[in-house]
Amino acid sequence: MATTEFGQAVRRWRDRVPPEAAGLPAGGQRRAAGLRREELAMLAGISVDYITRLEQGRASHPSTQVVEALARALRLSGDERAHLFRLAGLVPPGPETVPAYITPSVQRLLDRLTGTPVAVSDASWTLLMANPPYVALMGDPSRWRGNERNGAWRHFVRQVGGARQTHEDRTRFQAALVADLRTAAARYPADQRLRRLVAELRANSERFAQLWDSGAVGRHEASRKTIDHPRVGSLTLDCDVLTVAGSDLRIVVYTAEPGTEDAERLALLTVLGTQALTG
Template sequence: MAVTELGQALRRWRDRVPPDAAGLPSGGHRRAAGLRREELALLAGISVDYVTRLEQGRAVNPSVQVVEALARALRLSGDERTYLFGLAELVPPGPDVVPAFITPSVQRLLDRLVDTPVAVSDAGMTLLLANPMYAALMGDPSVLRGFERNGVWRNFTGMPTRVRHTAEERRDFEAGMVAELRATTARYPADRQLQALVAELRTRSQRFAELWDAGVVGRLAGSRKTIEHPQVGMLTLDCDLLRVEENDLHILVYSAEPGTEAAEKLRLISVLGTQSLVGRG
């Protein structure tokens, strides 16, 4: 019974989210005003087949991570998120786990920044949500799975990135990330996912292990970042890290000073990104 109710709730919530509100193109022939299954799958970072099976009651026992991702993609309120967890026969993560819920107020803030590259991560630096401008600037994050969505993992395991650091900038950035992650593990010592991330990183990266064993605790600061975009070339942007203390979220915002070459390139990336989304839809 719970699985059937889960499917009905997912369909109902999917139908009420306008695609443009989620940063997706709304043109073309659509049978419903809400999200298509493939669009929900894209936003939640899961397969279309799995969304279909959940809605049809053919999939059972979705993970906490999947339910949390669906709640974000469907823009659920706090009460609706709790209800979704109940339908999935799960308990919402408690205060001993890194929060991954994006509140409606934060979502409204992101909706206003449509022309600005913005990404939201949890306190462990795992990407929760990125707007289309961020995807156009940094590459589509919807293809990332598991630990690949974590910024520390991507930086210390050599995953491709468009950010270009000098040797000194890279050393400082790596030290800042490890210091931030250590502070987060101290706040959430019972978070098993966080423990697994640290353990795997210590195995995969000697540099991470050295920094971790140094025991530095601190906060990652904003900075200026040079990005090599495949179509517009190099541009240097301000990268500000805003913290939502109540929910322990990180909002990463990229911007350029008006009237500069970087601002013009960012405007061009916005146009190119929109064309890419329309083509994909």
């Protein structure tokens, strides 16, 4: 692997990304022309030490997931992303694998939703990015690793989540999530990571196995959730799932009906979350 070239490329692209373009504060004295290493680490979900070792040529063989996360955080073009994979000694993911690339046009759309909780997952419901309002609403996912970043795994195996659901809503949500995942598995049958995820979910969750074996196929598109938040209290929000044609990215957006207490609490939470991140 061209380790030194890989590190040089990461450093060069890190220097060109203005922190405000990534939703980060730009104030104060900065020695870095663009993103600091700790900022890139936060955006990519990778340790600062590992990024340092990559840039200095002291780490080798980064995984596909690491390279994809760096490409996403560095906002690389399609050609640049493919080049980074090749520098890592990897073949760029092809059409037979679940796409995890957020295109520049989709990134620009996300940049405009600064006051709205938004998260992006791939077709297997593995989290790719979450903006600051989403972090303020649902918690910080930056420490999640491996299967922890997958929504189905967190729901069926870890059984954690900030939303309060009735039994009926929970049953409906579970069925929709598994049907959506089955659709992805049929669409990307050669994706080994997705096949391993399904196998591990079946082995670790009897409920998931029951739903999977039912054979249902469909899309998880929308729901209404009540979230008990420790800072602003209870919020009932609409959760809409928008699918990007051609890449199967899932953009999850939380909104509240205008003029309601839920909208006021969501707006307050967005401000409080921003202050916590920039203070």
